[in-house]
Amino acid sequence: MSKGKGKIGKIISFFVILIILLLVAAVFFADHLTKVGVETTATQAIGTQTTLNKADLSFMGGSLTLEELQIANPPGYETKNFLDMTRCFTNVNIPSLLSDTITVETIKLEGLTLMVEQKGLSSNLKEILDNIQKKNSTPAEKPEPEKTGGKKLLVKRIEITDACARVKLLPIPGKDTGLVDIKLAPIVLEDISNDRNQAEMAVTVVQKVLLALAGAVVEQGGNVLPADLQNALNGSIKGVQQLIGGTAGAMVEEAGKVLGEGQKTIEKTGEELKKALELPGNLLKPKEKKEDESK
Template identity: 30%
Template structure:
């Protein structure tokens, strides 16, 4: 009897150990496979290499964690990376994973480091990627990809290191700290896929750079960025308001600012013209005026 009990105990212990090992193996394999899928989808969406060092999926809790995601630069730039994300958390409605529309309750991205590298007089790496992004995935003969619906998305602790062309007597590096980005009800009205979501995020970051970079970034670089955002209908509200105020102000802010206001206004309305150097001068004038009033 004692031998039988001992044997049963050994068998049960071995079974439990095997179950634990199998569960761990399945989880590790699932996380690894998911990491590869994320890298593949993001690389396809952005047309540049994307890597992620750690993925943690809990299907029962409906949570996905991502750490150390890196987006590479397009070819031709000195620095290897465009963006690094320290940590991301996604809460998803588990049942929706089997449906055509995946419902995400919230996405939080914390610790975003961007390297904005200037190339030529007005070009930069972020603009190069944005220009290549379609509004959404191209339709193929295969099964349609899943659509996304996101209740809330927030990006915090965004730092931008701007690498400028070397000019004697001037700094070639500056740092911008952007305000948090908050979006709600994404995909509520229009179809949202991974490409469209990537586009929204990069445009929001570019808009934050344009807002914070007024008076700091080179005129041609800022003007080109604002012009591109205007074409895509993605200018931040403060720049939209700036364009309107400058148009209304007329000679109240000086001839140069008036011309800048006209350029911004036309860039916003037509969305196809080069805003040029006058934008930055107008922004500087308005910001200086606002500082004096404050």
């Protein structure tokens, strides 16, 4: 009897360790794929290199935390980064990750610093907005409606707090312009959803956040920004607004691949955990005797 109990104990211990290892692997790969997915999506959406220091996905808590995100400036500007973000907290409906529609309850962006640098009659912000407009207005070579199927993404609410814009204007003779800080009021976006796949919606979310920030800079920086710079930015903002509802086209292809790999990893991990939980019970079941042996 003691040998039997010892054997059962070893089997249970083995599967407990296996489950722990699977959970650790799930967290590691999910965090890594999330980090890569965020960097790829933002880079595809905006057109300049995006880096993320850390992504922390909590399966049990249904949350995703991103820390220290940086979006680089287009070439030709003095400052290295166009945008720096301290933290992003996302409340995800975890069961929805395995459903047809992934539901994000809230996205909270904190500590955003937008560096607006004027160059001639243009600026880095205008250049990025024009790049978004160009990418969205470029039709895909071969539209394939079937590719827009699959997982959908629903974002219920986005909150942007503690954001500011640092504006670097052109020097004016006899006037010290330097850097001008514009404190941005909190921004709330609601019901960002559409009948699109998760890659297209992820790109759209990034673009709408940037569009909201650009609008806030122009609106709240009226006493700081030169009239020609305001007019140029307003023109670019309106251009993006007209196109943002359209399909993102080929721009989301790479983002879609990364998000798809992340989805497969989550689903595969769930299946492996389910199998691991079932195995100990199956091994401990008494074996059925063959029919001819019972006679």
